[in-house]
Amino acid sequence: MSKLIRFSKRVIDALPPQPQDAKARENEYSDTEVSGLKLLINKQGRKFFYLRYRHAGRQRSMKLGNYGELDIGEARLLALKHRTQLSEGIDPQESAAESGITFRRFIEDHYLPHAYASKRSANSDHSKFKIHLFQLFGGRLLTSITRQEIQRYHDELISRRAPATANRHLALFKRCFNLAILWGYMDRNPATGIRMHTENNQSQRFLNVDEARRLWAVLDNEQNQIAAKAIKLMLVTGVRREEALQAKWEDIDFDGQLWHLPMTKSGRQRFVMLSGVALNILENLPTKCRGSYLFPGRKSGQPLNNARKSFQRALRAAGLTHIRIHDLRHTFASLAINHGATLYEVQHLLGHASTKTTQRYAHLAADSLREAAARVGNMVSK
Template sequence: MTRPHRQHAATARQDDILELDAFVDAVYLPHVKMRKRSWRVDERITRKRLSPVFGDRRLDGILRGEVENWLHDLAAQGLSPSTCNRNLAVFKSVCSLAMLHGVLPAGQSPCAGVRAFKIHWQRERCLNIAEARRLMRALERSPCAAAAAIRLLLLTGARKSEILKARWENVRLDQRLLTVPLSKSGRPRHILLSDEAVAVLRALPRRPECPWLFPGHAPGKPLSDIFLFWRDLRRTLGLNDIRIHDLRHTFAS
């Protein structure tokens, strides 16, 4: 008598996660949180890129052609080929795990056969002195937190994630140091702060009980992205070919 009841309960639980959003919340995100340091990237992509289009759809009802159209729509919105490919990679990972859990039939991922965009080699682009000064003046005039974050990127050569996820407890203005507890190499990294970088940090407003240099819009979270601000600013300044990562190259040069 108990076995049919257990089978019915298992089927009900599986039915509950057939839709993409439900599967991501119940299975995929818990899975990647245990296995990937960069799991928040997966979370952001599933929330921002997958959910609005496929969130309420059953995974076994999504067609390959729809995934193809979705990928090309991302490119049409102005996302770079590499960014589009990262989004597709997360979608493929979701579907692979869904097949492993029996939510998708084996070999029937809607992402199967969807080809990533070719990435053409891009030369490193650094700002020249005139461009860097023009950019810095524009950033200094802006009251946005994103502007202050970009100033620090240009003044320190830090990675975007290292600045956006920086905590006040890791800032030592007396020693002119910003410590990254866990860098990309897996070890702590110490970033030297110039007079200008220290001035930017001193001018940042501090919220009581908020650990982040750049608090996000969601309570308890850091600022998650600065792309929209950066996109509009570089268009205004005529620096459309400059990427955020190029600021790191500029500092190094």
């Protein structure tokens, strides 16, 4: 017998698993706000949203999504959408199965417009689809992609990329399929249950002064000077790649020598101090760049999508290996500390919201800390 409750996060989180000795595999609860919206809880404590409905004289049900991946508001919206289809004589399950939409079409027509309207990292998502995912899954029907295929892709990717990169791809898969469920294009998420790879975020590569100078020198001869100058700016400011590529001229205050970042990874705005070298890079950008974005891409009105190809060419020319663009940020921090900056100063230069993040550079400050401790010791002993 289904129990009537008003779905809320507090109430659902407190609901217990189905007892192990119960005959039924799952316990069912009904939402008081949306007719037919159910929550099922199995003996392992997993919770699922379902829609129970009647069509053409038959009692039917369809899974909407897992609780946690689909929140209560999204489940209600999806249930209401399907009930609208029922009022028009359409079976929502058959409608989803017959839609025949491909992965590429769903991403280009539905996911990306939503992402650009709601995500700061939409440009990064777009790049993942173009460079990696469309090649393998673009022409496939959305509903035909299997969990095994996604697992295989996730496992294979770490042979070419860092575990963190593979995990970002998997998270993107999960989000896309959750939205496909929410919007009625499929009724299950094939990426559900696939585990993230273990990440080692402490593994870092810093360029020393000589290596940084070699990279700087070869960038002068890079064929794509827009990308080369973007890379140089990252090296001398420590900003993240997306922060640099999304920067606009309106964010630059030449008189105050400040760069305003209206939205950062932490969700807060901050200001970047512009050195004379950084200002020189900006002042010497080609006149044609003086549009909206500091570093425009090939498409009119769009920023440079990715500087990776130029970066890889520059690394080869400089004889450098095992360097990522994000390591330029680590290099900026390490060079600053090795030349007298404190961890407090580096925290603010990089825009870290917490000192905990900056502590990864603490070992670089060991020599200056020893010198400070020695000065105190000398003063006291005298």
